Amino acid sequence: MTLTDDARTEASARPAPPEPFYTEDHEAYRETVREFLKREVLPNYEAWEEARLIDRTAWLAAGEAGMVGLAIPEEYGGAGELDRRYRMVFSEEIARANTTSFGVGLGLQDDIITPYFLHIGTEDQKQRFLPGLASAELIGAVAMTEPGTGSDLQGIRTSAVRDGDDWILNGQKTFISSGIQADFAIVVARTDPDAGSRGFSLFLVETGTPGFERGRKLDKVGIIGQDTAELFFRDVRVPAENVMGEIGGGMGYLMQNLPLERLGIAMASLAGAEAALEWTLDYVYQRRAFGQRIGDFQNTRFELAEIETEVDVARAYLERAILKFNAGVLTTVEASKAKWYISELQQRVVYRCQQLFGGYGFMLEYPIGRAYRDARIQTIYGGTTEIMKEIIGRAQAARYRD
Known part of the structure; x- marks a missing residue:
């Protein structure tokens, strides 16, 4: 069977088929993720679920294997890879392995914690925190939700009051993912009660800071291996170098x-x-x-x-x-x-x-x-x-x- 000239013209005028969503590099990364989960996660996952905590050694293994910190620039220890298709590959393999608790913790690092440093972090903050996030030696949390506020972020009551060059932080947070293991928290606090949406700012509060306390490890319905906690701040002194971005720009x-x-x-x-x-x-x-x-x-x-x-x-x-x-x-x-x-x-x-x-x-x-x-x-x-x-x-x- 041969094509007529008209048929050939019509066929050549058709748009090319779409390119596959994933490339060979994405599929190679898939094999790396699959092997990592098989080796480091699946043998231990039941024990982590029972303990309601992912063991710290698993975080370090993830950092060594390149499972976290993909978007962190190479000069800070990351891969400098901004293509979100790699994160989709990771999500797919986590789901197939049925290890959601582990995936949620690492997703928090890459999708929520790291971008704050990349977008608004000072050079000093990037130097102090990004290498640890890339290696998973540091675990972070975002302390946003409060009892009684939920999705109503403008109802946040945690306050930060200037004291010289420092800020004094007081308040309570709940439902904080990675709150038990976190080495630091990015805390959302009200800095000006009369400024509306411009009255909120972000503060880096590190573990060991006087007045920063963890509450109970919350007992959840699902993803029970991923720790979630209450956090308390009682007259916590935050130095000026731990303010993230501009005062009033938090929201x-x-x-x-x-x-x-x-x-x-x-x-x-x-x-x-x-x-x-x-x-x-x-x-x-x-x-x-x-x-x-x-x-x-x-x-x-x-x-x-x-x-x-x-x-x-x-x-x-x-x-x-x-x-x-x-x-x-x-x-x-x-x-x-x-x-x-x-x-x-x-x-x-x-x-x-x-x-x-x-x-x-x-x-x-x-x-x-x-x-x-x-x-x-x-x-x-x-x-x-x-x-x-x-x-x-x-x-x-x-x-x-x-």
Whole structure:
């Protein structure tokens, strides 16, 4: 069969097929992550979950293997790699290995802690903290949420009052990820009660500073191996060199960094949904009931067909969002859409997949049981689904202002 001249012209006029999302370098990194998890994490993960704490040696091993600090410039000990596709590869392998607690801790370092130093840190602060973050010898936390405030950041009551060149910090924080092990916390405090959104600032408070105390290790529903704590600040003296950015710029810095945090949650959510689908497909085509494989029942096929389609559609949006972030053009609204939709999708996927496991789905020895437990937080932290919709809705309303 030969093509006519018209057919050849039409074929040559078609756009080239899209390039694969991942390159050979990303796939090589995947093998490195997979081998690291197999060697350093999986043999110890159950013990960490029981202790409700990831062992410090695992953090150091992650630093040595290049699992953290990808975006940190080489002069500070990092890889200087800004391509977020590598973080997506990491999220996918964490989900497949069902080691969410470990992934959340490292994600906090790369997606939340490190950007503050990269964007607003002084050279002295970068020299003091970035090498330790790159090697995972230092663990950081962001002390933002307070009892009674939740997503209402403007309700923060922790205060910082100037005393000469220093600041005196007083207040309480809760739900602080890595709060038990953190070597320092980036603390959000009110520095001017009359300045509205310009009345908040960020302070670096290091472990051992008098008046800085950790409360109890909080007992969570899921991701139980990742430590979460209450923090207390009683007349904590913070030197001027530990102020991050400008006084009064705290709220703006938080808003600047939240899109990356929300993109990271969306990435982990999609990876979790895809892993749940993989486990379920394997299960339903091995398990038999009423004389046939569970996967051969029409209801099972319809359920899994819907799930796979929804996951594939979500991946298309997320891949575009990641590439836009790489290009520096991802908006807050786009990140909010990815966060709320994909985290809610993960809830639906895990729930429906667990149902297909029957009674075994309720057993933690099956990966879907732990995934069901660990997935629940995704629609809550980093800004609840309701807050994401409010952000999107406000942007819509702004387009129709007189």
